[in-house]
Amino acid sequence: MNNTAHQILIVYDNNTLKGNLIPAWGFSCLVILPPYQILFDSGGDPSILLKNMHEMDIDPEKIDTVVLSHGHGDHVGGLSGFLRYQHRVTVYLPKSFPKRFKEEVGLMGADVEEVGGSVMIHPGVYTNGELGGGLKEQSLVLKTCQGLVIITGCAHPGIVEIVEHVRGLFDEDVYLLIGGFHLMGKSPKELREITKKLDELKVERIAPCHCSGDAARGFFKQYYGDNYITCAAGLVIEMPHPNPDKPEK
Numbered sequence: 001m002n003n004t005a006h007q008i009l010i011v012y013d014n015n016t017l018k019g020n021l022i023p024a025w026g027f028s029c030l031v032i033l034p035p036y037q038i039l040f041d042s043g044g045d046p047s048i049l050l051k052n053m054h055e056m057d058i059d060p061e062k063i064d065t066v067v068l069s070h071g072h073g074d075h076v077g078g079l080s081g082f083l084r085y086q087h088r089v090t091v092y093l094p095k096s097f098p099k100r101f102k103e104e105v106g107l108m109g110a111d112v113e114e115v116g117g118s119v120m121i122h123p124g125v126y127t128n129g130e131l132g133g134g135l136k137e138q139s140l141v142l143k144t145c146q147g148l149v150i151i152t153g154c155a156h157p158g159i160v161e162i163v164e165h166v167r168g169l170f171d172e173d174v175y176l177l178i179g180g181f182h183l184m185g186k187s188p189k190e191l192r193e194i195t196k197k198l199d200e201l202k203v204e205r206i207a208p209c210h211c212s213g214d215a216a217r218g219f220f221k222q223y224y225g226d227n228y229i230t231c232a233a234g235l236v237i238e239m240p241h242p243n244p245d246k247p248e249k
């Protein structure tokens, strides 16, 4: 792996691009921004997470940060297995997570950071803070020289609402929107509305996976053309250069 590359690697998804990876319901990706490696979500099954990491030449010991989007098992279930390999990490989780979960992460040796509002995790790397009414969820935001990269877990608060929220925090266009969009069962009319809004929010590239739904993926593929990225485990996205210095709104 190129040490200076800025990359997103999809580690865990219901679909895979490579035969040596195990597909399973859930989501996890690794963000490589030297000197940092950030694991966003952990999939549902520890052994599948670690197996896919191994197949993708990811060394768990090099990961220093974990960000958990929300408390569903298909996003946090792999964490315990990962922490058994590497507990010298800081885990950023929504403060609304159950007390017991936070305590267990601490007992495994990791530092726990409870997220309420938006915070900077590393230079150029942010969480937008926990969003949503019932089940709260945070997304990961990366600032690059070509705009924002937004990574979502399941997008339970709504994919449009998340992008609107992030655009309210950082006045920059969205270079890439990637992750679970939670659009299963949406009608073509609803998908058209959502696409129109994402367009208005200046979302340039799109990479829906996990709970986005096949119909939504097909719709976005047609609409975004070359700016649609087929997203599944095994995908490696080369990112534009980070741009941590641009002042926030």
Ligand SMILES: [Zn+2]
Pocket: 070, 072, 154, 156
């Ligand atoms: Zn979920």
Ligand SMILES: [Zn+2]
Pocket: 026, 027, 072, 074, 075, 153, 154, 180, 210, 211
């Ligand atoms: Zn999910």
